[in-house]
Amino acid sequence: MLGRTANGMFWMFRYLERAENTARLLDAGMRMALTRDAETAQAEWRSVIATSGQRAAYEAEYDDYTGQQVWNFILRERANPSNVREMFGAVRMNARMVRTNISSEVWGAVNESWMELDERLSRPIGPNVVGDVISMIRRAGMSVHGAVEGAMLRNEGYHFARAGTFIERAESTARILDMKYYLLLPSLGHVGSSLDTGQWDQVLRSVAGASAYSWLNAGNIDARGIVEFLVLDDRFPRSLAFCRNALRVHLAALAKIHGAEGECNELMRQADMEINELTVEDIFDEGLHSFLLSFIARNTAIGTAIGEDYRFLA
Amino acid sequence: MLLPSIAAYDAIHGETVLSSDNFDEMYDEAGETRPAYKDYCEWYDEQPTDLLKRKAKDADESFRRTGITFNVYGEDEAEERLIPFDMVPRIITANEWRKLTRGIEQRVRALNAFLYDLYHRQEIIRAGRLPERLLRNNDAWLPNMVGFTPPGGIYTHIVGIDLVRTGPDEFFVLEDNARTPSGVSYMLENRETMMSMFPDLFSRVAVESVSNYPRRLARSLAACAPDGTIGQPNVAVLTPGIYNSAYFEHAFLADQMGAVLVEASDLRVVNGRVQMRCTDGYKQVDVIYRRVDDDYLDPLTFNPNSVLGIPGIMDVYRAGNVTIANAPGTGVSDDKAIYSFMPEIVEFYTGEKPLLPNVQTWRCADADSLAYVLDNLEELVVKEVHGSGGYGMLIGPTATKREVKEFRAKLEANPENYIAQPTLSLSTCPIFTKKGLAPRHLDLRPFVLVSPNGIDITPGGLTRVALKEGSLVVNSSQGGGTKDTWVLKD
Numbered sequence: 001m002l003g004r005t006a007n008g009m010f011w012m013f014r015y016l017e018r019a020e021n022t023a024r025l026l027d028a029g030m031r032m033a034l035t036r037d038a039e040t041a042q043a044e045w046r047s048v049i050a051t052s053g054q055r056a057a058y059e060a061e062y063d064d065y066t067g068q069q070v071w072n073f074i075l076r077e078r079a080n081p082s083n084v085r086e087m088f089g090a091v092r093m094n095a096r097m098v099r100t101n102i103s104s105e106v107w108g109a110v111n112e113s114w115m116e117l118d119e120r121l122s123r124p125i126g127p128n129v130v131g132d133v134i135s136m137i138r139r140a141g142m143s144v145h146g147a148v149e150g151a152m153l154r155n156e157g158y159h160f161a162r163a164g165t166f167i168e169r170a171e172s173t174a175r176i177l178d179m180k181y182y183l184l185l186p187s188l189g190h191v192g193s194s195l196d197t198g199q200w201d202q203v204l205r206s207v208a209g210a211s212a213y214s215w216l217n218a219g220n221i222d223a224r225g226i227v228e229f230l231v232l233d234d235r236f237p238r239s240l241a242f243c244r245n246a247l248r249v250h251l252a253a254l255a256k257i258h259g260a261e262g263e264c265n266e267l268m269r270q271a272d273m274e275i276n277e278l279t280v281e282d283i284f285d286e287g288l289h290s291f292l293l294s295f296i297a298r299n300t301a302i303g304t305a306i307g308e309d310y311r312f313l314a
Numbered sequence: 315m316l317l318p319s320i321a322a323y324d325a326i327h328g329e330t331v332l333s334s335d336n337f338d339e340m341y342d343e344a345g346e347t348r349p350a351y352k353d354y355c356e357w358y359d360e361q362p363t364d365l366l367k368r369k370a371k372d373a374d375e376s377f378r379r380t381g382i383t384f385n386v387y388g389e390d391e392a393e394e395r396l397i398p399f400d401m402v403p404r405i406i407t408a409n410e411w412r413k414l415t416r417g418i419e420q421r422v423r424a425l426n427a428f429l430y431d432l433y434h435r436q437e438i439i440r441a442g443r444l445p446e447r448l449l450r451n452n453d454a455w456l457p458n459m460v461g462f463t464p465p466g467g468i469y470t471h472i473v474g475i476d477l478v479r480t481g482p483d484e485f486f487v488l489e490d491n492a493r494t495p496s497g498v499s500y501m502l503e504n505r506e507t508m509m510s511m512f513p514d515l516f517s518r519v520a521v522e523s524v525s526n527y528p529r530r531l532a533r534s535l536a537a538c539a540p541d542g543t544i545g546q547p548n549v550a551v552l553t554p555g556i557y558n559s560a561y562f563e564h565a566f567l568a569d570q571m572g573a574v575l576v577e578a579s580d581l582r583v584v585n586g587r588v589q590m591r592c593t594d595g596y597k598q599v600d601v602i603y604r605r606v607d608d609d610y611l612d613p614l615t616f617n618p619n620s621v622l623g624i625p626g627i628m629d630v631y632r633a634g635n636v637t638i639a640n641a642p643g644t645g646v647s648d649d650k651a652i653y654s655f656m657p658e659i660v661e662f663y664t665g666e667k668p669l670l671p672n673v674q675t676w677r678c679a680d681a682d683s684l685a686y687v688l689d690n691l692e693e694l695v696v697k698e699v700h701g702s703g704g705y706g707m708l709i710g711p712t713a714t715k716r717e718v719k720e721f722r723a724k725l726e727a728n729p730e731n732y733i734a735q736p737t738l739s740l741s742t743c744p745i746f747t748k749k750g751l752a753p754r755h756l757d758l759r760p761f762v763l764v765s766p767n768g769i770d771i772t773p774g775g776l777t778r779v780a781l782k783e784g785s786l787v788v789n790s791s792q793g794g795g796t797k798d799t800w801v802l803k804d
Binding site: 001002003004006093096097099100104107108111112115156258310311314 | 378379380555556561565568569574575576577579580590591592593594595
């Protein structure tokens, strides 16, 4: 496979994941804002913008935070160079570039989703339809993943696609968690004190984990439980542990296909040593924020190494 | 309710005949279905109106979903358009096709011999049959191809010959596309679409298959691999990238051929070979089916300021270690001034009279011709000798007075840059409209593959059709559409 094609597969799925995560973040923010007073709602929307990493761009355009302004900015405005419409455009552009390496089902799923979304996002989104648009984005992700699952050869390209998915997903979960870390109270001494359950419900919703979490924890929301769930529970498909496990499998498969390991496999091993055997106590001892920062740095380094090992660009 | 076909079409057709006197491929002057369309029209008359209307919409949707689009140059880069597809096939009988293929084969043989000669001894110029200035003024002429023979002696591996029809036996060559003919993906996708829309139709009418074109192309290209290629040659399709208007076709062909789709940035010259950057290192490429212009092949040879292209590829080529299809410098024969000499060229290299005539052409470089053209601008079609895609031309009968006046000035300033042709009354074939069938003008581009093993013509081609009533411009960039092209089995 061409290095450029591997790069296209990897980024196609990173952007797809990013679009989907952004939609989830928005969904959770909206639910939160709807149930709060105006001032809290304003703070919520600010946090949604900050979590998506668009604070500077947003504040260059607007002075205040209102729902409609925020979701239009995140979904479609040109002032935001990484709006969801652009992300989906990047998914399709990469899919076009790797067209000969994906099945026509996968291409069809991407192209159809893009047509639908691009058309919908060409006009401002009002409060009555924003929910539909968010569902549309989530469905787009599902339909592409479904096509990959059911109709794509498990070759190199597949593993690059999956590696892109899990690198992006791990980063997204870590960032969402990090944005709220100050609420988690950085020491174990505070475990058990009452938390703003609404805030935590939102974090869980934005990673599609609310019901899974309740089911596992009988509805008890506490810092320990949530960190354990989002970082260490390898049964939950958006936890950091799950993403790492999945990434390890796909990097190992790539090494096997190529008959040799690369820098990315070595970094993966080091990362495993860090997270294996880790407990919630260890994380709180280190401080959640600092743990997450080093996790994100490691994740980024693995991503870069994949690109270098497999000649994405040179 | 049946869609109006013969009766209604007759009415429409009747008017058309009165106004422009052209040959209709479906109906004869008495309104009788011509033999080629007999089986099809029987089938058509049995189809309920609603079904056909719905199918027409489905087809559009299906093209959009599969992403068969082209970008229009000069418009917003992101804009992609569909080439409209018309679901009434264009039908050619086995007998007509046999005659056409003989003419096409002769012409393509002559083209190759001509290109070889131009880049070697130039016998045709020495013999006084072609003025030397045509080479000097030709941008596509490549001095560094002189004296070099491409692998297998083939210059034009893939050729598209544009034909127009004016009568039962009157086919003319309008244009030779020896550089990089496009549109073959539409030939293939149009057939696929027709077969999925109307599966029963193909059990009623015996139509020659076109679907093995990509395999024939792969085989033909492999047969042109450089001497000394070990094992199965590695074939790559070289595309300018996803923003090119024909990108869909490049990806489609690579996919169907099982070839790698590369961009120039994937390739580099290592150890005297062209190699592509793969995830596990560099791999040799033996045959490059390039869909980029000569200028973007090698910055070292063609354009030192360009960052595009593969530095040093021309050295590898000249050392005989890679095949480039079509060969650099082939575009020289697409020039419309050269076209006007094609009858002489065919005769010079084959020793035979051309089986397929040219459209009568006045070279404005000749004083007498120029005078005639200037006197008759309102009746003629005037084209730039290097132009393509229907741009830079004047269609006298439909141009405004002002357009004619402006064109006259351009023509007088630089007559060598133009040729003129009579406005042909191109044949028509009906398209499907909301009101029923309506005649529209069309042309035909069959695709020809050339290798040391011979000349291979796929039975079919790309039929382009003007969608506007009375329009003679069929180019997709100017609102033309396409039709499935059927060659009937004997």
